[in-house]
Amino acid sequence: MAGLNPSQHAAVEHLAGPLLVLAGAGSGKTRVVTARIARLLERGVPARAILAVTFTNKAAAEMRERVAKQVGARVAKQVTIATFHGFGLSVLAAEARALGLRDDRFTLFDQGDSLALVRELLRTVDAGRKFDLGAIVARISQAKNHFAHDAEWREREGDDYDEIARMLFPRYQAALRGYQAFDFDDLVCEPVRLWRRRADLLEKWQQRYTYLLVDEYQDTNHAQLELVRSLGGAHNNVCVVGDDDQSIYAWRGADVTNILDFERHFPGAKVVKLEDNYRSSASILAVANAVLAASRARRHDKTLVAARPGGDKVRLVLAADADVEADFVAREIAQLRQEGVAARDIAVLYRSNQQSEALEAALAQAAVPVRVVGGQQLFDRKEVKDVLGYLKVLVHPHDEIAVRRVVNFPARGVGDAALERLAVAATARGFSLLGAVERAGEIDGLSPQARDGCAMFASVVSEARGRLATGDSIADTTRWLVSAVGLQDDMRAAAGSNTAFARRWGSIESLFKVFERHDERSGDAKLDRLVDLLRVMMLQRDSDDGPSGDAVTLVTMHGAKGLEWRYVFLVGLEEGLLPHTRAIDARAQDLGGAEANDIEEERRLFYVSITRARDRLYLCRAKSRALRGKPVVRVPSRFLVQIPDELLQPTEVTAVPVATLAEGTSAIAAILASLGK
């Protein structure tokens, strides 16, 4: 392979046995991964035998594209490149029979569904006090990902949340199975559990995939480690790529010890360090290294070396308040653009989404086009989930959460009381909840309205099912369904304003479009098509970047991982934001973990953010920031203080922003800012 440095070359040429590639930021990781796959193919490894696992669909798509570029689309298509969850799903679908499922038409529960289920379950027990639902779900997830067997888990000492989760976990799991449903964690855990009890099946999958590759290995959780260990156990051709210094997802279960202990988990592993950074200028890299140098975390020892000497000094910006900070960013960006820098080469990174508001406003005023990454995705919006709820009911009659979601949506007289009676009757007579709704006429104690509502719901469901069965497209059936239940009118009535209505209805229209796009590719058996489509939609929350043209990127520090820009602004570098208050003093609801670890994770987040910049980096903070309406004096981030002065160039905010001049009080603040250092 031409153009690779010695370390990269070593990683690409390593053939058999476990391999850990410690890929520092900007060290050409993607190149190595794709070159390695190409090299394996070149040496005669069948494409079908290679499994490459990523975390996001986007990363998987990107990898497939780059592999295709090297070896051609035809061969690339035969390599399995999937997310952990996508791969798990295909295992479960293939092994539906061995799992004891009625058929392979199981549902997927997303986080919202899990939340709804736990809410239901919590109602059935005397919890004694209020609980944060999300925290319970997180504990259940944690237990599941550690394959907590009842006994082992019960022995463990824990807090209230462990206790309540321990009580609900078995019920939660039983309910899922009863609904023929899997949650996201199951997609990884269940294949592993299956393989543990069925050595024959494990062997089958081990023979199918003889070369494994895992990207972003520092983000794996315990269950994912077990999946890799199981599948790789026979041949041991396990190559993992990652960077412990970029581990920023412990808060959602990622376990950085997986990458730290790789050599212990996979004895005889070869370790390759990629320490040459081709992305950032030396000035930027010096700051990044200074941030890491102060780390107290256990880490793989490595130091990034700049391949690009010199460069602009990193700017240290002090603003009077958040608005002045935003104005500075906007003006500076406007200036850069005048100098000929493309907007797409610029990004502004913040710790928390709410910080984007001031930035969006300031950039809009400066007429700078922006693209805000994140925010609520189409499939997370309430109205979309409601419509999807109906479709789920069509294909998954056992999915009780979906039935509960839509049986009284829009409101048609089937309230909590009626639902409770239906549920009781269903249990007593051995029906599913939907079965009881369909037989509402025979069930005692229902109000006439509730009976009518149930009948109306049942008839809509049955008619829609009939339409799909006779070959109507998914899009047309959904359109019919939406109008049959009078969703549009209900939405108009419920929305306070016209714009709110337009926004919500717009999401429904977008949903129709997604269906139409999918229908084009569809052939026969609409019901099966819909099963498939629903899974795809659960698993691929499209970030739908689209052809957004030339725009400045606004994104959270987490969302920026894996990306790069020529000019990067980091804003709000203050105690409370970075490190975040929640990391400084952890709460009971948070997943366990020592306080110090949380702070170290915040440090790594800072490190990740710094290393996104190629040419110039701005580190910004405000002296004062409005918190819940009231202005609060801000202390500079401890990470900022640890950077040696000589690496930074303090930049003064000299211009008084016109926007803030208009408002008397901020104008004073702005003038103070221009005077300050």
Place this chain on the structure above:
DNA sequence: GCTCCTTGGGTTTTT
């Protein structure tokens, strides 16, 4: 059963 009001709480987020 539905609507309105109070109350409490407030990261990061993919699958």
Place this chain on the structure above:
DNA sequence: CCCAAGGAGC
């Protein structure tokens, strides 16, 4: 300050 969830009242 703003939003979501739960309780009270209609």
